[in-house]
Amino acid sequence: MSVLLTLCLLAVLAVAGFVLCRARALAVVGGDARRLHSLPGYYGWHGAIMAAGPALLFLVLWQIGQPLVIEERLGGYFPQAMIADEAAETLILADVRRIAAGLEAAIASGAMTAEEVAGLDVAAGSLRDRLAATGVALGAEVAPETLEAAQAYRAMAHWGAVMRSLLVMGLALAGLAHAIRVTGPDFRARNRVERVMLALLMLASTIAILTTVGIVLSMLSESIRFFGFYPVTDFFFGLTWSPNFSGNSQLGLLPLLWGTLYISAISMLVAVPVGMFAAIYLAEFADARVRAVVKPLIEVIAGIPTVVFGLFALVTVGPLLRDWIAMPMGLGNSGSSVMTAGIVIGILNVPFISSLVDDIINAVPQSLRDGSLGLGATKAETVAQVVLPAALPGIVGAVLMAASRAIGETMIVTMGAGAAAQLNLNPFEAMTTITVKIVSQLTGDTEFNSPETLVAFALGISLFVITLCLNIFALWIVRKYREQYE
Amino acid sequence: MNDMRLVERDVEQVTGKIEARGVQVHYGEKHALKDVDVTILDRTVTAFIGPSGCGKSTFLRCLNRMNDTVASARVEGRITLDGQDIHDPRIDPVQLRAKVGMVFQKPNPFPKSIHDNVAYGPRIHGLARGKAELDAIVETSLRKAALWDEVKDRLDAPGTGLSGGQQQRLCIARAIATSPEVLLMDEPCSALDPIATAQVEELIDELRAQFSVVIVTHSMQQAARVSQKTAFFHLGSLVEYGETGQIFTNPRDPRTEAYITGRIG
Amino acid sequence: MSDVTAGAPGAARGQSLLAGSARTRARRAREWRMKAYGIAAIAISLATLFFMLATIVIDGAPAFRQATISFPVTVEAAIVDKAGTRDPAAMGKVTTIGYKRLLSQGFIAALEARGIDREGITDKDLTAMISDDAAARLRDRVLADPALVGQTIEVTAYATGRIDGYLKGRVTRESAARDSNVTPAQLDLADRLMAAGMLSLRFNWGFLTGPDASDLRPEAAGLGVAIIGSLYMMVLVAIFTVPVGVAASIYLEEFAPKNRLTDLIEVNISNLAAVPSIVFGILGLAIFINFMGLPQSSSLVGALVISLMTLPTIIIATRAAIRAVPPSIRDAAMGIGASKMQVVFHHVLPLAMPGIMTGTILGLASALGETAPLLLIGMVAFVTNFPAGPLEGGVMDPATALPVQVYSWASRSDPAFIERSSGAIIVLLVFLVIMNVAAILLRRRFERRW
Structure with a gap:
């Protein structure tokens, strides 16, 4: 019985559970719902949950557990030498699965009967050709161990499916029976149902933790593999980045880090003054009508996808800077440059900074402004000497968050900064960043056993750690700041 | 050593410092102040009393043009300081506010040190030549605000760390550091x-020696204790203005009497 | 000496207010400067925004119009159906090369019939003015309707990218002289074809409905696959994120006790909202593709990755909406004996719904423009086959997405693709505008002030 069919049956049982338990609850009290502890619907839901819930949970666990158990057993079919290292074992197991699937497909399409398949052996003719005829392509001829393992795999998978169906159905029926049995006027169905709902709500909220764990684990495990191929110190302190898929790569982080920080610094030079002055003007000087028009317009910038800014950098800003500044000043002839990417990221970050700073300035109590104005300070003096110092921690937090966004920005640098990893001071040279290299190492045909690919995970975790530290620090500062005025 | 002069001025001083004629204030649609005429005397404490929302704070904020900072407010009528129209386009409200200082309802020290709080006004107005002079102004102001002895050892501590009463006296010190001629106090x-209140009230009485003080209060006892003149506002109108003793013992308007005796408000 | 009545120096008592000092003027000038900086900052940001949008609209608008050549073609049975069976299966053996010959013959014949001077342009160069795509389309058309064999039909074919560029002003005679793909003579001919009405710019539905095309055929490249891919992803993202996001928000706002776990969740949500999007791409590649074995380039994996990325945003918006429901409503419901769960689902959630929807639409809008993580899970691949329908497992088929298509066209060498890329942005922005307007209308319609 397939998983899909099992799920359908479970759904049917759940509906049955709902109908039966609701009807029984009403029958027990002779149709007088007031004598029930809970509304009749809750008894129905309880029945449905009891029928489908445990069975579903069991099904999921089984689906996770079965392949692990089968793989464990399949190991016994191969000589130790063949599965000595992990990579080889993975490949062989993949072969076994593919052949088993091929045999299954052959039976399904009628090319072979089940008996024929069971009686197959390698000598009986080229299995590869026969499978190819049913549309299953194999890379190489099948080893006898592999075929044997594939047969065993099929047998175990079949047995597993039967067991799974029986157990799941059994569990569902048992749950249903239990639900019907306990249904009665004194049974607190609503509390039970609500407890299950609460558990589901809580489960949903833990997804944030699961995602973080997923991010860290996935990057960490591949990074560890990478450091098996490539020395840690060479990665973190290497001054050269020249990946070479035929080997002998130099994968030093520093040139990428330099490009990342240089571009981020330029972007902050654009975004911080522009964003701050815009926010100060809007919060302190602009009248309500101007504010109502300009603020949403600036926020439009934040709603535009970064790939649009990337194209703008590539097609417009890059050539503009090259033709009007870099070439006349003899600083290079590259359209992609640190300056291009920096300026465009800066513009992208303006609304981010201005809206955060706007919020922070507005959180400064009006009484402080009155105090300053009442002493005869101008608005500018009030802003510069009272409001901004009071808002300083919050502003620092906002700036740090913007910096973390600039460091993690990908599309603009991919399209506007270039791909040359170098340690250079000239902002009109093309340089590259951590994110650009993650993209270039992981797109296209990649093989997950070479350091040139795996380095992307080490880059990823470096990026993650940098931005995480900045964000945690920034959030901490902002939170402290908020508490000050609450 | 100034006691003699103080006693004399108590009765003699009748120069009009601020004259308000036909002052009207609108907040958007709301007519907050209707046709107010008042003459505020120099070196006198004038109290504005009345139930909340009667326009007394609004009128106070007209006197140093703080209502300019409220976008929806519209002020009409003529207010003069020493005979000069404060709405004269040639007058910068910034300079006006240096002459007419203000202390607010809630103590609002800046998040700076005690010293910098007091030095803020003199700094922006450029009243001190050099650090020594600035320090002198800070000390004088803190002494006038009767706070010096409490804070002289911790001038670098943040002003927000003081107690409520100290904070309010710090704000008063901050306001008098720009050597204003009029001091407006909004509740x-x-x-x-009560203890901090008593200290501040005592201070107000001393300030009268140099400043014309206008105090808004909703406490009639406080008005009676500290002021020489009292103005009673009701529903945006000035109902009665006169000697404090006369207002509290012999009000001319029945509404004033009703308020004094606690029947309205 | 400690005469407290001594006024501070510099502020003479009774000095006229009219005597505005130089210092005050300087202070006013500083204030004016601060204002000017603010206005300049706003002007810079808005000017850049408008400049960017203007360049994109100017670059991209021509993508919606396409140079097409119309002429009659005789579908010769001798070429497309040698056996004469009219059986599509047999006719399928004839490749596009045969149809290209038909087109070539038809085009040359049309020139002669109209008396248009070809000025010594070789047959090969003449045929090269018609997109390779035309042969494939003609083939599809004939295979779909074998009755056309032997007839003369009117064909409307795309001109090549260079001729298209000439009509739009991108290609000039000077650039053509340096270009190996087009000759000035072909451009002269294009002028004469225009005069004869055979060549014209028409609205290009193919740009919106067709699949991507190779580097050599920019004129045939379309957004069809990308639009479907984005559509699949958005629907899936909504299906994944809304229930989970709402459930998580309800738990955190209404039920969560103040403990370590709750704190951990809170910290995680705010940090995930700030994790660079590319990191989610790495997560998707490692977990969904390498570990779980889901198909690369599929909209399903794209949707999973984008969902994880969008969830924090949606949770934050949803929580704000739930928090905006005043406690008095909860107290009232609790007061008549409703359980906490009933209060939430009968009262709080319905009242918070407009806010949740608005937040969700805005979250989806930002998800629609997300590019970087999709590059890593293979959606940048060159996909010319439409994914299957949603019920036939189309979400598992390779697809691209609108923003990814923008990127992949922008990285091709032919400048004609920059026009396409900008055109794709226009389509993307139209979708974003629609979503944002929907969110604004929703907010206006249901806005409630407590």
Whole structure:
């Protein structure tokens, strides 16, 4: 019985559970719902949950557990030498699965009967050709161990499916029976149902933790593999980045880090003054009508996808800077440059900074402004000497968050900064960043056993750690700041 | 050593410092102040009393053009300081506010050190030549505000760390550091405990020697204790203005009497 | 000496207010400067925004119009159906090369019939003015309707990218002289074809409905696959994120006790909202593709990755909406004996719904423009086959997405693709505008002030 069919049956049982338990609850009290502890619907839901819930949970666990158990057993079919290292074992197991699937497909399409398949052996003719005829392509001829393992795999998978169906159905029926049995006027169905709902709500909220764990684990495990191929110190302190898929790569982080920080610094030079002055003007000087028009317009910038800014950098800003500044000043002839990417990221970050700073300035109590104005300070003096110092921690937090966004920005640098990893001071040279290299190492045909690919995970975790530290620090500062005025 | 002069001025001083004629204030649609005429004397404490929302704070904020900072406010009528129209387009409200200082309802020290709080006004107005002079102004102001002895050892501590009463006296010191001629106080004791209130009231009485003080209060006892002149506002109109003793013992308007005796408000 | 009545120096008592000092003027000038900086900052940001949008609209608008050549073609049975069976299966053996010959013959014949001077342009160069795509389309058309064999039909074919560029002003005679793909003579001919009405710019539905095309055929490249891919992803993202996001928000706002776990969740949500999007791409590649074995380039994996990325945003918006429901409503419901769960689902959630929807639409809008993580899970691949329908497992088929298509066209060498890329942005922005307007209308319609 397939998983899909099992799920359908479970759904049917759940509906049955709902109908039966609701009807029984009403029958027990002779149709007088007031004598029930809970509304009749809750008894129905309880029945449905009891029928489908445990069975579903069991099904999921089984689906996770079965392949692990089968793989464990399949190991016994191969000589130790063949599965000595992990990579080889993975490949062989993949072969076994593919052949088993091929045999299954052959039976399904009628090319072979089940008996024929069971009686197959390698000598009986080229299995590869026969499978190819049913549309299953194999890379190489099948080893006898592999075929044997594939047969065993099929047998175990079949047995597993039967067991799974029986157990799941059994569990569902048992749950249903239990639900019907306990249904009665004194049974607190609503509390039970609500407890299950609460558990589901809580489960949903833990997804944030699961995602973080997923991010860290996935990057960490591949990074560890990478450091098996490539020395840690060479990665973190290497001054050269020249990946070479035929080997002998130099994968030093520093040139990428330099490009990342240089571009981020330029972007902050654009975004911080522009964003701050815009926010100060809007919060302190602009009248309500101007504010109502300009603020949403600036926020439009934040709603535009970064790939649009990337194209703008590539097609417009890059050539503009090259033709009007870099070439006349003899600083290079590259359209992609640190300056291009920096300026465009800066513009992208303006609304981010201005809206955060706007919020922070507005959180400064009006009484402080009155105090300053009442002493005869101008608005500018009030802003510069009272409001901004009071808002300083919050502003620092906002700036740090913007910096973390600039460091993690990908599309603009991919399209506007270039791909040359170098340690250079000239902002009109093309340089590259951590994110650009993650993209270039992981797109296209990649093989997950070479350091040139795996380095992307080490880059990823470096990026993650940098931005995480900045964000945690920034959030901490902002939170402290908020508490000050609450 | 100034006691003699103080006593003399108590009765003699009748120069009009601020004259308000036909002052009207609108907040958007709301007519907050209707046709107010008042003459505020120099070196006198004038109290504005009345139920909340009667326009007394609004009128106070007209006197140093703080209402300019409220976008929806519209002020009409003529207010003069020493005979000069404060709405004269040639007058910068910034300079006006240096002459007409203000202390607010809630103590609002800046998040700076005690010293910098007091030095803020002199700094922006450029009243001190050099650090020594600035320090002198800070000390004088803190002494006038009767706070010096309490804070002289911790001038670098943040002003926000002081107690409520100290904070309000710090704000008063901050206001007098720009050597204003008029000091406006908007319910300066409403956020303070009775002991701090007593200290501030005592201070107000001393300030009268140099400044014309205008105090808004909703406490009639406070008005009676500290002021020489009292104005009673009701529903945006000035109902009665006169000697404090006369207002509290012999009000001419029945509404004033009703308020004094607690029947309205 | 400690005469407290001594006024501070510099502020003479009774000095006229009219005597505005130089210092005050300087202070006013500083204030004016601060204002000017603010206005300049706003002007810079808005000017850049408008400049960017203007360049994109100017670059991209021509993508919606396409140079097409119309002429009659005789579908010769001798070429497309040698056996004469009219059986599509047999006719399928004839490749596009045969149809290209038909087109070539038809085009040359049309020139002669109209008396248009070809000025010594070789047959090969003449045929090269018609997109390779035309042969494939003609083939599809004939295979779909074998009755056309032997007839003369009117064909409307795309001109090549260079001729298209000439009509739009991108290609000039000077650039053509340096270009190996087009000759000035072909451009002269294009002028004469225009005069004869055979060549014209028409609205290009193919740009919106067709699949991507190779580097050599920019004129045939379309957004069809990308639009479907984005559509699949958005629907899936909504299906994944809304229930989970709402459930998580309800738990955190209404039920969560103040403990370590709750704190951990809170910290995680705010940090995930700030994790660079590319990191989610790495997560998707490692977990969904390498570990779980889901198909690369599929909209399903794209949707999973984008969902994880969008969830924090949606949770934050949803929580704000739930928090905006005043406690008095909860107290009232609790007061008549409703359980906490009933209060939430009968009262709080319905009242918070407009806010949740608005937040969700805005979250989806930002998800629609997300590019970087999709590059890593293979959606940048060159996909010319439409994914299957949603019920036939189309979400598992390779697809691209609108923003990814923008990127992949922008990285091709032919400048004609920059026009396409900008055109794709226009389509993307139209979708974003629609979503944002929907969110604004929703907010206006249901806005409630407590």
